[in-house]
Amino acid sequence: MKDQCDDEFYVGYLPRAPFLIGRRARGVALALVACGVALAAVLVLGQERLAGGTFEFLRYRTFVGVIREQPYPTLEVPRPGVDGD
Amino acid sequence: MSITYGAISWNRQKRIYDTVMVSGVLLYLTVFVVLGLVARPELTVETLLIRALGTCSLVLLHVVLAIGPLCRFDRRFLPLLYNRRHLGVTTFLVALAHAAFATFQFHAFGNVSPFLSLLISNTRYTSIPDFPFESLGILALGILFVMAATSHDFWLANLTAPVWKALHMLVYLAYVLVVGHVGLGALQVETSPLLVVPLACGVALVVGLHVAAAVTEWPRDAEPTRGEDWIEVCRVDEIPHNRARIATVGKERVAVFRYEGKVSAVSNVCQHQNGPLGEGRIVDGCITCPWHGYQYRTETGRAPEPFSEKIPTFQVRIDGEVVFVHRCPNPPGTFVEPAVVAAPVERMR
Numbered sequence: 001m002k003d004q005c006d007d008e009f010y011v012g013y014l015p016r017a018p019f020l021i022g023r024r025a026r027g028v029a030l031a032l033v034a035c036g037v038a039l040a041a042v043l044v045l046g047q048e049r050l051a052g053g054t055f056e057f058l059r060y061r062t063f064v065g066v067i068r069e070q071p072y073p074t075l076e077v078p079r080p081g082v083d084g085d
Numbered sequence: 086m087s088i089t090y091g092a093i094s095w096n097r098q099k100r101i102y103d104t105v106m107v108s109g110v111l112l113y114l115t116v117f118v119v120l121g122l123v124a125r126p127e128l129t130v131e132t133l134l135i136r137a138l139g140t141c142s143l144v145l146l147h148v149v150l151a152i153g154p155l156c157r158f159d160r161r162f163l164p165l166l167y168n169r170r171h172l173g174v175t176t177f178l179v180a181l182a183h184a185a186f187a188t189f190q191f192h193a194f195g196n197v198s199p200f201l202s203l204l205i206s207n208t209r210y211t212s213i214p215d216f217p218f219e220s221l222g223i224l225a226l227g228i229l230f231v232m233a234a235t236s237h238d239f240w241l242a243n244l245t246a247p248v249w250k251a252l253h254m255l256v257y258l259a260y261v262l263v264v265g266h267v268g269l270g271a272l273q274v275e276t277s278p279l280l281v282v283p284l285a286c287g288v289a290l291v292v293g294l295h296v297a298a299a300v301t302e303w304p305r306d307a308e309p310t311r312g313e314d315w316i317e318v319c320r321v322d323e324i325p326h327n328r329a330r331i332a333t334v335g336k337e338r339v340a341v342f343r344y345e346g347k348v349s350a351v352s353n354v355c356q357h358q359n360g361p362l363g364e365g366r367i368v369d370g371c372i373t374c375p376w377h378g379y380q381y382r383t384e385t386g387r388a389p390e391p392f393s394e395k396i397p398t399f400q401v402r403i404d405g406e407v408v409f410v411h412r413c414p415n416p417p418g419t420f421v422e423p424a425v426v427a428a429p430v431e432r433m434r
Binding site for chain 2: 012015039
């Protein structure tokens, strides 16, 4: 098969790829897309869970804590559910 | 090939290539976001999209970097190389979308400019766990932008091939920066082997393929004979019809082609993107580059009119059945009389 492919020559601007090279390219493209989809599934399932965290876009709440300027502005608040902290 | 500059010189192969590429990217993003919404309901669509775009651009960058060495090993991968620039531009656009969404989500709601916030919100450059990994991503995105912006043949022609090629070698620096961006960023929080192992495998694949390709190419650059004007290259019958044998003459790789009972020698380096002409073929009487199909006449090294590319030619002679090439290249486009293969040798093939 490889020897037969070696007899063919691919030129991208010609209308059609040679048969064996075209077939191999289709196989490689399908394999790449399949690997990409499998990888997407693996990477999304590999993410850490955000325990109790939610993104509250445009929901305003009041917090009491200590503002620290460095290394970047942060409001340190007592850990929820921990008494006397 | 084109003698005028259009935005893109579309042809059937490029349309197929881009259709598969865009479909693959959309499928990846869809699977990531939809599966994420099901398996990680605490994550918002925005967060999933940021992560999907980031990982997608990283996957694309790995494919871009793997195509080159894969083609060194097996010419059946050449169709992937033909339109690699579109893959590179797509990598940049997906990375840009990742950066834009992330900047908006994490820096757009403060009282300073999002871009200023991005640069000054964390300056702990001496800390590994708190390193401002965003800066590495910004640098990588800048390199990818320069490469995408200069990817058209207009820039290749005006910057000259050596400058353009050197500029686009920065993709390796961009890759290092992106790996640093991920390693010092997401992987400082996300420690699952499902994330670490794929990245490690990707790095090993890219590095391994390039090292293997370099090791394979190394012997070709070993000059067989020193100090002589005429360098013995090979026997005539070792060159297949309408193909070439690559040899190192002086300090330059030379492609020695056999065709129509004659032998000619030209530089192995295509003027377009430094493609290996010696791995090409004679098509319609012209040497044809395997990468993008640029063509040159065998005797002169000139592209057929109306094209204007020229490559250096070399004097060549045949003693008995042995091909010799003169070590000094002629100026690009210089006519050289081909060496004629003796009839008995020609009949052997």
